Amino acid sequence: MKEWRLLDTGRRSAAENMALDDVILERRARGLIPNTVRFLQFDPPAVLVGYHQAVEHEVRIEFCQKRGIEINRRLTGGGAIFFDQKSLGWEVIASKAELGAHHPLFSQEGIFKKMCQGVIFGLQMLGIRADFRPKNDIEVDGRKISGTGGTERDEAFLFQGTLLVDFDVETMLHALRIPVMKLKDKEIESVKERVTCLRWELGYTPDLEGIKRTLIEGFEKAFKISLVENELSYDEEKLLRDRLDFFKSREWVFLERRPLDDSAEVQAVTKTPGGLVRVSLALDRRANIIKSALITGDFFVFPSRAILDLEARLKGTICDEDEIRRIVYDFFASRKVRIPGVTPDEVVELIYEAVRKTEYEAFGISLTEANHIYTVNSSAKTLFDNGYDVLLLPYCAKLPSCVYRKKDGCSKCGKCSIGEAYELAEEAGLDPITILNFEHLMATLKMLQQNGVRGYIGCCCEGFYCKHLDELEAVSLPGILIDIDDQTCYDLGREKEALDGTFESQTELKIGLLSKLIENNSKGKKENA
Secondary structure (H helix, E strand, O other): OEEEEEEEEEEEOHHHHHHHHHHHHHHHHOOOOOOEEEEEEEOOOEEEEOOOOOHHHHEOHHHHHHHOOEEEEOOOOOOOEEEOOOOEEEEEEEEHHHHOOOOOOOOHHHHHHHHHHHHHHHHHHOOOOOEEEOOOEEEEOOEEEEEEEEEEEOOEEEEEEEEOOOOOHHHHHHHEOOOOOOOOHHHHHHHHOOEOOHHHHHOOOOOHHHHHHHHHHHHHHHHOEEEEEOOOOHHHHHHHHHHHHHHHOHHHHHOOOOOOOHHHEEEEEEEEOOEEEEEEEEEEOOOOEEEEEEEEEOOOOEOOOHHHHHHHHHOOOEOOHHHHHHHHHHHHHHHOOEOOOOOHHHHHHHHHHHHHHHHHHHHOOOHHHHOOEEEEOOOHHHHHHHOOOEEEEEHHHOOOOOOOOOOOOOOOOOOOHHHHHHHHHHHOOOEEEEEOOHHHHHHHHHHHHHOOOOOEEEEEOHHHHHHHHHHHHHOOOOEEEEEOEOOOOOOOOOHHHHHHOOOOOOOEOOHHHHHHHHHHHHHHHHHHO
16 A cells, blocks of 8 residues: 655644645655645634735735734635634645546546545544535535645646634634625524534534544545655755745735736626636727736636736737637647636637727726626627617615515615616616516516617626626627625625525615716717617
């Protein structure tokens, strides 16, 4: 039976843990250390963003600083996570060949599933029935108990996960950029519907050493190996000391992935099977080229730094769809880049969607405002040229106590932004309709299409747009959607309530931007009259 090394590096700072990932992966890639299973913990607690994420988009920096929560960046992709002193991290650092990654029938999802099997076996020994959930989670009865992710370097692969032993929901919600204005019991319960931990499943908090023993047995069973406990080598300790300052630095933590200056930025976002992808571009308007590009999100990329290389290739590219497509396709082909669940076509379309945001300037809409606008089945110019006839408004922007909250109509009492929107619509000859739930929205769109309506303008949050874009496009009715301010059902993880029409918080419409769009529609009507 093959022997692998077992490392338990104990409680360390976020920078130490991230530096150790880099050191161990590099040494394994060079064949200088054996395959390794590592246990890790964090003290003080930490927020870790995925390699391709922007810290400002994902973390409440001021809250973390006040609470002594460290902020750092993982080598692996995926989303931001909160890691407190009770969470247990686990990692497998091994050669790709021994993991079977080169087998022609072995998919990326297959690798992820194999890497999670040791934890699944370990949880079974604790009396918890766990399963792998594509693309990279371990779940118990549909609730995540361990999120995972991986990266590679040459012929070595690092796969890591966080096992939730106990779970501080309130601190996590405040530390990550989830826009909860006032944390209420319902929001906490909503999170508990989606994740779980050992304490919740077992009714008690098991001994940490006992947890590790069951995981060791699980990994040995999954990989048919014997784990031999050892310590970091002298060379690993030295490399850790040499690299620690870098992994503490702003250069690493922010990785130059700070959001571009709003005044010079165009953005687009979409949800793919591989995760959320956001593109931000700084454009040279006079030369019509991309000055710089930022591609972020909770996706995974192999090799991990490939997105940075693609961003570099996009610099200086003319803002032409065919040229952008050529560069993206050449890049994916030449580098053999893999982004599970994200196609080159989706990347091209998202980049060019961001470029098209400049079309709004011709209609008196700034680029900052344009970044809050999404289009469905059309471009901005086409929509303004052809016009639209209907204004769709979300019930969640009405007062929860309003008699019109759960039905169409508005008394225009002035107590919420919906009244202003109804007045704007009526003055411009648009039909305002309050959407009561998702089924009502889809039925309304199909009815409007059958009645020959030219198009619609509506308001929704980014989460709704990303989740339901395919369904909106399937109706093939052109539309413009404006992002909603304040906390939404998707921000709070309560989209099911919104789908059912039972979401009780109140959102705010961007009335100024809505007014500009309606004004441009009115101009188009006059010009076509």
